[in-house]
Amino acid sequence: MTNPQDIERDYSAGHGTEAVLFGVVQHGEQRTAAEALHELQLLASTADYVVAGCMVQHRRHPDPHTYLGAGKLAELAEVVKLARSGAVICDDSLTPNQARHVETAVGVPVLDRSELILQIFSMHARTPQARLQVELAALQYEMPRLRRKWTHLERQRGGIGVRGGAGEKQIDVDRHMLRQRISAVARELKGIEQHKIREVAARPELFTVALVGYTNAGKSSLMNRLCDAGVLAENKLFSTLDTRTRPWRLPGGRTILLTDTVGFIKKLPHELVASFHATLEEALAADLLLVLIDGSSPEAAEQLATVNEVLESLHAADLARITVINKLDLVADRGSLAELWQSDQRAVAISALTGEGLEELFSSIQSQVAQVENRCSLLVPHTAGALLSHIRAKATVLSEFYTQQGCLVEVQVSPALLGRLLSEGARYAEPTDLPADAPVQLVAVDDDDDDIDEAPATTRDADDLDPPPA
Ligand SMILES: Nc1nc2c(ncn2[C@@H]2O[C@H](COP(=O)(O)OP(=O)(O)OP(=O)(O)O)[C@@H](O)[C@H]2O)c(=O)[nH]1
Ligand SMILES: [Mg+2]
Structure with a gap:
């Protein structure tokens, strides 16, 4: 049995x-x-x-x-x-x-x-969720192969085929047990995933960047370099199986979130894609993807194609993205990267090991943040002064000016945070808020209320997420 x-x-x-x-x-x-x-x-x-x-x-x-x-x-x-x-x-x-x-x-x-x-x-697999996901995939892989296992055993015992034999009955028993275990694991996993969905939905209004890419491309190494995350990074395939999200202070003081997750590989078993679906979805609930490629690999272009295919299968092909060519320190002939540059002319080349190219990566990220967020002038009354620390931590402050009514801030802010600021006491600044001799100018308000109502991926409701696989 x-x-x-x-x-x-x-x-x-x-x-x-x-x-x-x-x-x-x-x-x-x-x-x-x-x-x-x-x-x-x-x-x-x-x-x-x-x-x-x-x-x-x-x-x-x-x-x-x-x-x-x-x-x-x-x-x-x-x-x-x-x-x-x-x-x-x-x-x-x-x-x-x-x-x-x-x-x-x-x-x-x-x-x-x-x-x-x-x-x-x-x-x-280290966490309970990853262990269950792997077990589920392994059980599903096992199911259609039970017959082979028993045919093999019958042959070893000198049997003359399995049809109607002890093996055939045993296959039915095993199949039943596997089905029961699959349901039990799937149930347990669903509980963990629903908890995670609530966690993601409750994330603060921070811009979220997800690191995705081929296994061993250097995702965890980059996360460690940028956030001092202490994530395991080693020269092995699939070192990371769990999604980790860490705050990342951008140069200038603004904090965003960075997420590291399981890598992709060509011909990834479909059982694993299915059982890790929730983990991948969690990682992809991001405002921006950094698609990491090992530039030193002779198969870099093929690996990028695989990553694109997986992203497409996860309906994430349309997310804003920056292609990041990593391990530049190992690339002797940079002309060999031509094919990668051709696929994305805005790609950035870096070395997570030496730090080369990171400045360019920061400015690419910052311009992506600027595209997603609203730029506006707000008046934060003195009575709501506590909001200023949220603004400084979670938004980009372009200028600050104190007046008698409060603080006038010109900010670049996510739609979700803007909604919250407006509901908690801040308001759009008006020309009359500004003394005539003020050295700042007000930024025209984008009066499209839809932007505010439409929560970004990091703060969307649990109901907006696809249900985890059964
Ligand atoms: N020379 C060099 N090695 C690097 C660089 N970035 C990462 N590595 C090495 O590449 C190997 C894989 O790095 P990881 O950060 O674990 O890669 P990963 O993408 O997280 O891999 P998985 O979690 O297994 O999918 C490690 O041995 C790193 O030290 C780099 O810029 N230059
Ligand atoms: Mg990793």
């Missing part, structure tokens, strides 16, 4: 098992097998496997039944035997049927890319 703990244990790390990696690449692909499977090697070593060899087959599509062609499968079996490796890892997701064929041919356990990524997520 399979119990949920066993299933979780299936997703533990490789414990130094030697593994041969394999995949299918398009005809005409010039890279060596090791180059073509570079990312899979990083995934495998992050999950604690030792890469014993790499093998690719050039073909238009993987074989729908056996993934590799018959000759190549025999070659893979030979390599496994020679290297005495304990597993093979495929660069794509395998159907249960393909996995069974490969396993029969090579005689050692077969992992696919999705399973490997699930193992890494399981190793790196």
Whole structure:
């Protein structure tokens, strides 16, 4: 009988098992097998496997039944035997049927890319929410593969097929248990997510910037540099699985929020996208995205395309964004970045490590903030003087002038904060508020009340958010 703990244990790390990696690449692909499977090697070593060899087959599509062609499968079996490796890892997701064929041919356990990524997520999940999200994805991944597991066991016992046998009954029992566990995990997760939704909705009226991008691009390193956040940043894939939001004081004293979150990767298992949906949505409840790319990677353009695809699938493609090319210190030939600049001419190149380019990034962010926010002159009466400290912390004060009635401030302020200031005693300044000899000018008021009523993403009501996945 399979119990949920066993299933979780299936997703533990490789414990130094030697593994041969394999995949299918398009005809005409010039890279060596090791180059073509570079990312899979990083995934495998992050999950604690030792890469014993790499093998690719050039073909238009993987074989729908056996993934590799018959000759190549025999070659893979030979390599496994020679290297005495304990597993093979495929660069794509395998159907249960393909996995069974490969396993029969090579005689050692077969992992696919999705399973490997699930193992890494399981190793790196630290918070209760991340653990439940990974468990949910792992259970969903397991469901269609139960038959393979039992067919395999029957064969080991010398059985003659599973139909009608003990395995078949056991599959039904396991399926029932998995379904029950999936519902229990989904329920628990929903509770945590609803709490988070309330937290996001209750965020103060601060402009929020989210760091998104390919895994290992340097998101957490940049967050640490900008906010002294103490977030784990290391040369491993998927170091960060949880969303962290920290206040960030921009040069000039104004505070905004910066959010770091889970990275993306090509062919991300759909079970993970579904179970991490709420975490990604939370991160994307931002006014501005910094889309981080590792400029030193030969696959930077491909990685950017993947990030764009994921953002599109999360309906976040239209959010205001700045492309940030990171790890500039590792780029020997800056001409190699031409393709990235072409995709976004307003991209900013930085090094989170050395701090190069950060000034340019700050001014890009500040001009984005200016585009979203309202610029206006307000009179804050002396009786509502406490509002001034909110204004100084959460808005950009362009000028301040004290008069007999109160303080005249020219501000750049979020629609939500403006609404609150107006409801708590501040009002738009009028020409008569200004003494004739005052050295300041009033800024014309944008009288479009819609701006005020329309709360930005950081303060929207919980009802506006999509419900978390069941
Ligand atoms: N040389 C150099 N290394 C960097 C730079 N930024 C980050 N790194 C390194 O890149 C690796 C990954 O950095 P992280 O900040 O963990 O990357 P991440 O995007 O948060 O990665 P995940 O959380 O795994 O998705 C670490 O070893 C960092 O030290 C940079 O500007 N220059
Ligand atoms: Mg990180």
